[in-house]
Amino acid sequence: MNAGKTVVFYPFFECSEIERQAMKANGEIQTPKHILRLVFGSENEFILFDEAVHKVEFDSLIDLILLSEDSDKYLYDLCCLLPKRWLDDKQNLWNLARMFYQMPGKNPAIMRRTYAAILRFHHGEWFCEQTSMISYDNDGPNIRYPIQVDIRKLKAIAGGACHKAYQAWKLKYESKSETESETETETETEPTEDETAKIPDKKSKKKPSFILKEKMIEIAKDRYRRQFGTGAIYKKITNYYYKRAFDDPKQFLNEIFINDRMYQMCSQSDHKELLHFIKDIAHPDFLFMKIDYDYMGFKNGVYCLKDATFIVPESVPNGIQVRVYHDFDYNILKETPLLDKFFDYQFDTETTEFIYFMLGRALTKIRDKFDFMVMLVGVGGAGKSLLVNLLSEAYGSAQVGILGSSFQDRFGLCEFANKQIVTSDDMPRNIAKTEIRFSFDADPSDTSGEIIRRILIAHFANSIPDDEKDMLLEDKIMDTEFATFIHRCRSTYLQYCRKYAGQNIYTFCPNHFLESRDMLRGSINESYQFAKAHIKYSEPVEGQEPKIILKSDLTRMFRAYIKEKYSLIKSPKQAMDIQSLINADDRIIPVRITMLSRDDFVKFLSSGKKIAATTLKNRAGFLFKQYRDIGGNADDLSYLNSYSKVIRHINENGSEEVRKTYLFHVVALLNTKAGKVVDAETRQKIIAASIRLRNKSKKQSLHNIATDKQQSNFISIYGMTGQLETYIHKLFADYDMSHKSTKISDDDFVKWNIPSDRKNIKSFARDLQRCMMLACYVYQPALRSDWPTLKITSAAVKRLDDKQNWIQVLRGGRIRLIMNDFKNVKSFGKHTIEVENVHLKRYLRYWINLLERLLGSEPEHLFIYQLSPVKEVKLISTTRHTFGKAISRNSEKIFNKPQSVNSFRHAWEIKFQQDPAYRYMTQAERQALHNKLLHGVFTGQLYNWQRRGFSE
Numbered sequence: 006m007n008a009g010k011t012v013v014f015y016p017f018f019e020c021s022e023i024e025r026q027a028m029k030a031n032g033e034i035q036t037p038k039h040i041l042r043l044v045f046g047s048e049n050e051f052i053l054f055d056e057a058v059h060k061v062e063f064d065s066l067i068d069l070i071l072l073s074e075d076s077d078k079y080l081y082d083l084c085c086l087l088p089k090r091w092l093d094d095k096q097n098l099w100n101l102a103r104m105f106y107q108m109p110g111k112n113p114a115i116m117r118r119t120y121a122a123i124l125r126f127h128h129g130e131w132f133c134e135q136t137s138m139i140s141y142d143n144d145g146p147n148i149r150y151p152i153q154v155d156i157r158k159l160k161a162i163a164g165g166a167c168h169k170a171y172q173a174w175k176l177k178y179e180s181k182s183e184t185e186s187e188t189e190t191e192t193e194t195e196p197t198e199d200e201t202a203k204i205p206d207k208k209s210k211k212k213p214s215f216i217l218k219e220k221m222i223e224i225a226k227d228r229y230r231r232q233f234g235t236g237a238i239y240k241k242i243t244n245y246y247y248k249r250a251f252d253d254p255k256q257f258l259n260e261i262f263i264n265d266r267m268y269q270m271c272s273q274s275d276h277k278e279l280l281h282f283i284k285d286i287a288h289p290d291f292l293f294m295k296i297d298y299d300y301m302g303f304k305n306g307v308y309c310l311k312d313a314t315f316i317v318p319e320s321v322p323n324g325i326q327v328r329v330y331h332d333f334d335y336n337i338l339k340e341t342p343l344l345d346k347f348f349d350y351q352f353d354t355e356t357t358e359f360i361y362f363m364l365g366r367a368l369t370k371i372r373d374k375f376d377f378m379v380m381l382v383g384v385g386g387a388g389k390s391l392l393v394n395l396l397s398e399a400y401g402s403a404q405v406g407i408l409g410s411s412f413q414d415r416f417g418l419c420e421f422a423n424k425q426i427v428t429s430d431d432m433p434r435n436i437a438k439t440e441i442r443f444s445f446d447a448d449p450s451d452t453s454g455e456i457i458r459r460i461l462i463a464h465f466a467n468s469i470p471d472d473e474k475d476m477l478l479e480d481k482i483m484d485t486e487f488a489t490f491i492h493r494c495r496s497t498y499l500q501y502c503r504k505y506a507g508q509n510i511y512t513f514c515p516n517h518f519l520e521s522r523d524m525l526r527g528s529i530n531e532s533y534q535f536a537k538a539h540i541k542y543s544e545p546v547e548g549q550e551p552k553i554i555l556k557s558d559l560t561r562m563f564r565a566y567i568k569e570k571y572s573l574i575k576s577p578k579q580a581m582d583i584q585s586l587i588n589a590d591d592r593i594i595p596v597r598i599t600m601l602s603r604d605d606f607v608k609f610l611s612s613g614k615k616i617a618a619t620t621l622k623n624r625a626g627f628l629f630k631q632y633r634d635i636g637g638n639a640d641d642l643s644y645l646n647s648y649s650k651v652i653r654h655i656n657e658n659g660s661e662e663v664r665k666t667y668l669f670h671v672v673a674l675l676n677t678k679a680g681k682v683v684d685a686e687t688r689q690k691i692i693a694a695s696i697r698l699r700n701k702s703k704k705q706s707l708h709n710i711a712t713d714k715q716q717s718n719f720i721s722i723y724g725m726t727g728q729l730e731t732y733i734h735k736l737f738a739d740y741d742m743s744h745k746s747t748k749i750s751d752d753d754f755v756k757w758n759i760p761s762d763r764k765n766i767k768s769f770a771r772d773l774q775r776c777m778m779l780a781c782y783v784y785q786p787a788l789r790s791d792w793p794t795l796k797i798t799s800a801a802v803k804r805l806d807d808k809q810n811w812i813q814v815l816r817g818g819r820i821r822l823i824m825n826d827f828k829n830v831k832s833f834g835k836h837t838i839e840v841e842n843v844h845l846k847r848y849l850r851y852w853i854n855l856l857e858r859l860l861g862s863e864p865e866h867l868f869i870y871q872l873s874p875v876k877e878v879k880l881i882s883t884t885r886h887t888f889g890k891a892i893s894r895n896s897e898k899i900f901n902k903p904q905s906v907n908s909f910r911h912a913w914e915i916k917f918q919q920d921p922a923y924r925y926m927t928q929a930e931r932q933a934l935h936n937k938l939l940h941g942v943f944t945g946q947l948y949n950w951q952r953r954g955f956s957e
Contacts, residue, residue, distance in 0.1 A: 076119040077111070079178050083156075084123040086163035086170050092127050099144050100154040106145025107152065107270060109213050117141060151274045213267055214275035218282055224261050226290040233293045236284040245321050246302045246330040247294060249403075254283040295326060298425060299369050301399060302327030303335035303488070310369040313496040328425070329401045335488045343482050344490060347388055351465050356517045358497060360463055364392070365498030367426060368399055368491070373502055375510045376459055382521070383465025391479050393428050398483065399491055400425055457529075461514065462521035532585035535566050542592045556583065556633070600640035603629040606674075609642075613677040619886045624670045631655075631671075642674065645683045648690050665698040711950035715911075718902045719950070722916045725783045725900060732899050733776050733848070740769050747847050748854035762875050770855055771872035775895040777852050778868060782892070784845035786937035787909035788838075790885035790892075791827050793868045797853060807835070812867065814853065820846050827939055836939060910938055914948035 084101075091097055105116045117138070124137050164171040230239045230247050236254035239247035251257040258279060262268035287293065301308045307316045307327055315335055348357040363379050381389040397405045406424035421427050475481070482490065505513050511522075526533050539562065545551045563581040567573070583595050606625040610616070616624075635654055636644040645651055655667045672695050674680050675688055711719065720728075737744040742753050757766040781792050795812040798805060802823065805811055811823040820840040824830070840846055849867075856864040859878045869891060871881045882888070889906050896904035917923060917934055926934070928942070935945035 076122050077115055080105075080116075081119050081122055081126075082174055082178070083159055083163055085126050086167050086174060087127075087159065088162070088166040089127050091162060091166075092124070097154070098140075100152055102141045102144045103147055103152050104154050106141065107148070107272070109211065109216065109267065146270065148270060148272045151272055212275065213271045214278040217262070217265075217268055217271065217275070217279055220265070221258070221261065221279070222288060222290050229257075230292050230294045231283055234284060236280060238283075239294050242330065243302070244318070245300070245307055245325045246327050248330070254280055257283075295324075296328050296401075297325050298328045298404075300325055300327040301491070302330035304332060305334040308335055308488070308491065310495055313492060313499055328404060329399065331398075331487070333484070337492055338486060338489045341486045341489050341493075343478065343486055344493075347391070347478070350469065351383075351387065351467050352463075352517065353515075356463075356515045359515050359518070360392075361494045361497040362501045363461060363463075364396055365494035365496070367396060368495055368498075374507070377461045377510050378459060380460050380462045380525075381465065382462050384468045386469055386474065387465035387467065388469070389465055390430065391482075393430070394479055395482065395487070395490060396426070397428060398487065457522060457526045458511075460522070460525065461510065461518050462525060464517065464521045464524075526585075526588065530582070530585050531567060531579065532563065532582035533589055535563050535581070536586045536589035539566065540586060540589065540593070542590050556581070559586075560634070601629075601632055601636070606632070609674060609677045609679040612679070613673065616673075617885075619884065624673060627667055627670050628674055641682050642679050643682050645671065645675070645680075645691075646687050648687050651691065652694065661698065662702060665695070665702055668695045668698060671695075706947055709947050709950060711911075711952050715908075715950065716952050718904065718908065719952075720900055720902060720904065720912065722783065722912050725779075725904075725912070728900055729776065729779055729783050730844075733773075733780075736769070736772050736776065742769075745847070747850040749851065749858060754858055765874050767859070767872050767876075767878065768874045770859060770870075770878070771874075773852065773855070774868065774870060774872055775898065777848060778888075778892060778895055779899060780845055780848055782906070782909040784842040785840060786838075786913050787906065788822075788824075788939060789828055789910075790889045790906050791824065793866060793883040793885065793888040794826065795822065795867055796865055797863070797867065812849075814850070818846055818850075820849055824939065829940065833939060833941070836936065838937060911948050911950055913938060914945050915950060917945070918949045 092101075102120060105120045106113070108116060120141055121137060160171070163174070228241050229250070230241075231237065231254070232239070235252075237249060238251035238254060238257040240250035242248050251260070258268070258276075282288075299310045301310065306318050307321050307325065308314075309316060348360070352360065363377075366373070366375070367379060381392060383389060404425040406421040406427040408421070408427055408429040501513075511519065543552050560581045564576045564579065567577050567579060568575070587593055587595065603625055606629045607621065610621055610624055610628075631651070631654055632639075632644065635647065635650045651671060655664050655671070658664060658667060668691070671691055675683055675691065680688075734744055740753070740757060742749070754766060757764075757769060759765050761768075778792070781788075791810060794810045796809055797814065798811050799814050799816075802813070805813075805823065807825050810826050813821040813823055815821070822838040822840065824836045824838065827833075840849070852867070853864060856870070864880075866880055866883050868888060869880070869882045871877070871879050892906055893903045896902070896908075914935075923931070923934075931942055931945075935942050938945065938948075940948075
């Protein structure tokens with residue numbers, strides 16, 4: 006007896022009581038099969054139970070459990086309503102055992118007995134107590150997989166199986182608690198918003214994750230903080246500094262819950278919920294780290310970089326979190342012998358003060374308009390790294406990005422996006438994998454000076470002898486003069502900001518930095534070197550014309566300088582940069598004396614025979630360049646009368662094919678109204694030269710032997726078809742779509758029409774556009790670069806503009822290409838081509854339907870659209886030139902070899918003419934075959950490359 010309670014142990018044997026007494030009389034020992042431990046609230050309860058037990062000769066453990074009600078009646082009565090077929094499913098039984106075993110806040114022994122009683126009720130005489138309990142003990146602790154059963158689901162199943170019995174159960178067990186809850190709600194005062202957040206629902210039991218969160222928050226309060234997104238944990242050192250303690254929040258949880266049984270047994274979903282809370286959910290007692298980058302911490306207080314002041318701990322503003330903490334006192338020294346000796350060895354006093362200003366500017370967020378970067382240049386061992394390291398010590402280790410020779414070049418500079426400062430020591434290799442694309446011509450040599458003028462160079466010219474080097478200088482400065490160094494840098498910077506606000510940096514920097522700038526400019530800019538060495542300014546004389554030198558003469562002199570400097574065999578094509586000449590001596594003034602502009606040449610050519618926009622642009626560009634090089638200050642085309650200069654200028658360029666093109670550009674200019682100023686003799690010479698080159702080119706074209714490069718990049722139509730088909734199938738599979746449909750389904754479109762910067766319906770359309778551009782040349786005999794000029798229609802031919810190219814999408818699956826405008830339309834005539842390939846027809850219909858869904862209206866053209874996961878879908882180009890470049894890029898991505906539009910046409914002609922059936926075709930049949938590529942039999946035969954003398 007203990008505190009009014011009675012504990013009784015009942016042994017149970019496999020034989021009857023009479024048999025057991027007989028065995029006892031004979032001296033035989035019988036081991037009980039079960040021992041039942043029961044607790045009674047009073048002696049009367051025990052007497053009533055004991056009488057009931059002795060009414061039967063033998064009862065099992067389960068019968069006694071039911072008789073004594075030593076189980077959870079709430080769950081037992083609910084589970085008795087479950088259909089037997091549900092419990093016959095082993096998966097359901099496995100989930101039920103785990104639910105009972107892992108149910109928080111319950112007595113494990115009670116739950117074990119309840120589970121056994123439920124199975125006994127359902128299985129009756131087929132119930133095996135031993136097997137069921139072994140399964141329960143083995144399956145119950147399993148937390149690897151989420152539990153698929155809970156009280157709510159059991160209620161739903163029971164209610165569906167026997168509605169009336171479930172209503173009776175609900176009336177018995179839940180109506181009372183609901184009534185009490187309603188009564189309490191009516192009598193209690195309305196809780197505040199903060200109180201509501203702390204009061205859990207009285208009807209629901211706390212989940213393990215909820216209980217563990219409360220424990221974790223209690224532990225973390227005023228001791229830990231966390232980083233948003235990553236969940237990294239910081240431990241409190243002082244009120245203004247938290248030190249990074251755990252990079253992974255899992256380590257933190259394992260540390261604080263190392264002896265917590267509930268955490269060790271919680272499910273995977275509860276564990277994930279804890280991690281999600283740490284990484285993303287705000288709580289006032291477990292704050293996220295928010296670093297104040299304008300503050301540095303020391304043992305005796307905080308240094309404010311904004312105004313270069315020191316704050317004692319008692320005055321530090323609440324909530325301040327310093328960006329870095331140094332475990333020594335902040336102390337300003339009047340004398341700094343180590344720093345003074347270091348700087349005096351390399352620089353004068355004025356330069357040293359300016360270096361303090363530059364370094365102070367780099368200590369926190371830049372709020373000025375001086376616009377410069379700091380570069381330390383000089384001999385090895387002069388102290389450059391010392392300054393960089395001291396500057397880095399002013400930041401936390403995670404706030405400094407190091408751009409070195411081992412820098413990865415796959416993802417660009419993304420890893421420095423969250424850094425406060427980026428330093429670089431040596432860059433012995435070029436980390437740019439691809440040339441950056443600009444809307445203007447890139448200037449990698451910085452001839453305009455846009456980069457150089459933003460770099461201030463501190464030149465360490467004095468090498469320190471080995472016997473004078475102090476390898477511990479950095480450590481000594483950190484121990485004694487670091488705080489003074491930081492304050493000197495920052496206070497000098499603030500002083501300069503007040504004194505020189507609004508001025509250009511080069512108006513007040515010491516001469517040391519001006520000389521270093523010129524040194525850098527001269528080392529990377531050939532034009533600047535040439536101007537400094539060979540161009541001398543001449544003062545104007547009163548009454549005389551100022552001296553002028555033509556740009557063409559400057560260019561010729563400059564190229565001769567480069568040729569001699571690098572011992573070149575031929576003169577380079579590099580042009581003299583006029584801006585570099587002005588940078589070398591600002592007294593030199595450029596004067597425009599050219600009478601004609603590029604626009605003038607566009608007007609000249611536009612007045613003649615109509616030509617394509619791309620051709621017009623290329624011709625005008627070349628002719629204007631030629632005019633600048635050899636035209637002098639002519640105000641018309643009379644410079645073309647110098648036949649030798651014209652031919653010499655053309656012969657400086659490329660191959661014979663390029664020279665032929667340039668010569669015909671000149672002929673086109675001669676045939677305009679402006680070209681009439683050229684005398685008949687010169688005109689005749691230029692035309693004769695162009696005819697000679699054309700005839701020579703025709704003769705060479707008869708030898709249709711592929712070059713080594715053409716043979717190396719060649720892929721047969723069969724090879725490209727297989728690769729493209731595989732790529733398309735994989736693309737559709739990646740997005741879980743069918744490649745056999747003729748339009749995108751509503752479900753697929755809704756599924757992927759989501760905001761994402763990586764994978765959504767727009768990224769799918771982008772990749773499909775690449776495939777479609779190639780499919781038009783792989784599945785169908787290749788046209789020239791005419792596909793982007795096709796307009797989409799379903800109207801009858803008679804209603805269409807006969808000067809426009811069309812793709813006609815008809816009922817029944819037919820698709821036709823109506824070609825009214827292409828290269829040789831005058832000699833070949835307008836043509837209609839039937840799309841015969843079933844795959845191409847299906848993909849074209851799918852592509853047009855997808856464009857319509859993306860645009861919200863019927864698309865006008867097939868290509869080229871801006872398709873980016875985060876940008877608006879719109880048509881960006883329909884020009885042949887842009888399309889041709891896109892074809893080359895896309896083919897290299899999919900086929901691993903770049904293919905031009907002409908490459909596809911060669912591949913088709915090779916396919917046609919290598920077919921055994923070709924030799925038995927009539928001329929009419931051959932002509933019809935070649936006409937699919939919009940050229941004749943002779944041209945088709947020239948396109949049939951002969952592969953000789955090449956092996957991969």
